[in-house]
Amino acid sequence: KAGVTQTPRYLIKTRGQQVTLSCSPISGHRSVSWYQQTPGQGLQFLFEYFSETQRNKGNFPGRFSGRQFSNSRSEMNVSTLELGDSALYLCASRTTSGGNTEAFFGQGTRLTVV
Amino acid sequence: GENVEQHPSTLSVQEGDSAVIKCTYSDSASNYFPWYKQELGKRPQLIIDIRSNVGEKKDQRIAVTLNKTAKHFSLHITETQPEDSAVYFCAASMLSRGDDKIIFGKGTRLHILP
Numbered sequence: 001k002a003g004v005t006q007t008p009r010y011l012i013k014t015r016g017q018q019v020t021l022s023c024s025p026i027s028g029h030r031s032v033s034w035y036q037q038t039p040g041q042g043l044q045f046l047f048e049y050f051s052e053t054q055r056n057k058g059n060f061p062g063r064f065s066g067r068q069f070s071n072s073r074s075e076m077n078v079s080t081l082e083l084g085d086s087a088l089y090l091c092a093s094r095t096t097s098g099g100n101t102e103a104f105f106g107q108g109t110r111l112t113v114v
Numbered sequence: 115g116e117n118v119e120q121h122p123s124t125l126s127v128q129e130g131d132s133a134v135i136k137c138t139y140s141d142s143a144s145n146y147f148p149w150y151k152q153e154l155g156k157r158p159q160l161i162i163d164i165r166s167n168v169g170e171k172k173d174q175r176i177a178v179t180l181n182k183t184a185k186h187f188s189l190h191i192t193e194t195q196p197e198d199s200a201v202y203f204c205a206a207s208m209l210s211r212g213d214d215k216i217i218f219g220k221g222t223r224l225h226i227l228p
Contacts, residue, residue, distance in 0.1 A: 004157075033216065042120070042220035043158070043203060056215040090157070092216075100146035100165060100207055103216055105157040 002027065004093050004106035012112045018079040021109045025072050025093030031055075032074040033103065034066060037088040046089075049074050050096070081113045116141060116208045120219025127194055128227050135222045137204035138186040146207040146214070147180060147187050152221075153200045161202075162189070191224075199226045 005024040013019050025032050033056075034046040045058035049068035066076045072093075078085055088110050092103035117140040127133045139147075148163035164171045164178045164187065171178050175194075180187040187206075191198055201221045207214040 035218070040123075040220065043205075043218035045215060045217055048215055058215075100163075100214065102148065102160050102163070105150075105159070107157050 004091060004104050006089075006091055006106035006109050008109060009107065010110045010112075012114060013081050015081055015083060015113055017081050018077065019081060019111060021076045021078075021089055021091075021111070023074045023076070023091035023093075023106055025074070025091075026104055029093035029095050029104070030072050031094040031096055032068060032072065033092045033094070034074070034076050035090045035092065036060070037090055037108070038086075043090065046076070078111075083113050086111060086113045116217055118204060118206050118217050118219040120204050120222055122222060123220065124223045124225070126225040126227055129194055129196065131194055133189075133191045133194055133198070133224055135189045135202055135204065135224075136186060137188070137206075137219050138184075139206040139217075140185070141206065141208045142182075142185065144185075144206040144208060146216075147178070148205050148216070149178060149189050150203045150205065150218075151200045152203065158203060194226050196226050196228070199224060 007022045031050045033048040035043040048056040052068045063079045068074045088108045090108045092105045094101045119138045145166035150158040151161045152158040175192045177190040203218045203221050205216050205218045208217050
């Protein structure tokens, strides 16, 4: 069974640009969550999608958005990039939304904003 | 607000000794508490979890305890080994708009000293 796949693995962007990250969950998993990981801040929750609907949202500005497709693949978009957006972006898939089920993480996309 | 506090941020223990990491959570409705281990350059992986209907759970050298009244839970690693060196994240489920989301602490960097 293939794990959670994130593309690309590394990305360098310039301030003001926008970026789209992709996450393919484990087959059969319908919930995808996104997290931002920075040194000292741990894993900060961005949002969660289930069945193409955003179910939960963290405390990030509107520049951060996402969507989920019918095959459960999810994309995250960040517009008007700022230097502070440099981070490792992790997605995690679960079988369902809620239900206290294990979250499986992808390898992450390392975004550097210059 | 929704919050998971984790202490300490860094922990160094002699190989063979025990390590304890403590977390507190804010939402009294939280009922699922997973712990993740992230080795350098790798994705976070679940090592143990506990649900609110039990006070303690063990898996070989790892144990987690939960005190729902005080809203805190702890990870205990006994007979530590070099491969235990990693960043450990506690997490708690938070009920929001009818769905759970998993909120993580900021992590503890565990160093096992030879």
